[in-house]
Amino acid sequence: MKSLSLTLTLTLTAPLLATAVALASCSPAAGSLDVTSASIGPGVTVDAPTRPNLARLTMPVPIEGQVYAWSALDLLGRRLGPEALSGKVVVLDFWASWCPACVYGLPKLKALYEEFHDDGLEIVGMSFDSDPTELAAYAEDAGLGWSQVFVGREREAVVEATGVGAIPRYFVIDREGVLISTDAATHELPDLVKGLLGADA
Numbered sequence: 001m002k003s004l005s006l007t008l009t010l011t012l013t014a015p016l017l018a019t020a021v022a023l024a025s026c027s028p029a030a031g032s033l034d035v036t037s038a039s040i041g042p043g044v045t046v047d048a049p050t051r052p053n054l055a056r057l058t059m060p061v062p063i064e065g066q067v068y069a070w071s072a073l074d075l076l077g078r079r080l081g082p083e084a085l086s087g088k089v090v091v092l093d094f095w096a097s098w099c100p101a102c103v104y105g106l107p108k109l110k111a112l113y114e115e116f117h118d119d120g121l122e123i124v125g126m127s128f129d130s131d132p133t134e135l136a137a138y139a140e141d142a143g144l145g146w147s148q149v150f151v152g153r154e155r156e157a158v159v160e161a162t163g164v165g166a167i168p169r170y171f172v173i174d175r176e177g178v179l180i181s182t183d184a185a186t187h188e189l190p191d192l193v194k195g196l197l198g199a200d201a
Helices: 100-119 132-141 152-162 186-200
Strands: 006-012 033-040 043-048 051-060 071-073 089-095 121-127 147-150 169-173 179-181
Touching: 051 152, 089 100, 089 186, 100 121, 100 186, 132 147, 169 186, 179 186
Parallel strands: 089 121, 121 147
Antiparallel strands: 006 033, 033 043, 043 051, 051 071, 089 169, 169 179
16 A cells, blocks of 8 residues: 655644544644644654755654654754664654643653663653754753653644544653553653663663
8 A cells, every 4th residue: 555645734623633632641732833844644754944955854654663754853953863872772752731631740750760771761741832942941941851742733743643632641762772661651651661671771
């Protein structure tokens, strides 16, 4: 079956994807979406407005058991992805500071990071917050020591590409960049991460 790729310029005022919101989870905030350069399906790629030759955010359709070729610039402008985090076990945390379920899980994520970071764990926050400055301030105040990616106006396209219709949601990636889980529960992360780190943990 051929994959469909579409390049477009548009303004959307309704969500691209209607999703059921799980109990005790939050739905990514809906609102206007102004995509000036995007490739949607079988993933999403959005150009950085001030760096038109370098995609700010690339989120392919997630398939467990395959290398997940994601890529993003964090709040400090660092390029993150399989190449930058090669050899690391990575947890992508789709979240928002306005989401009570996400905030409730942060202490467990902090404990996970503190226990396993030196052994090779990296956590990357994929934030659906509405303002990058407020996100940075919240992450600092909350003592979140890992990188944060501001999804911003591309949230609807990211939801469409990844199927992340309720947050928090965790993608777990092994040292070889293979996507191991797209729906791990918070309480499952310690054992899952420890197993992927192996003898180093």
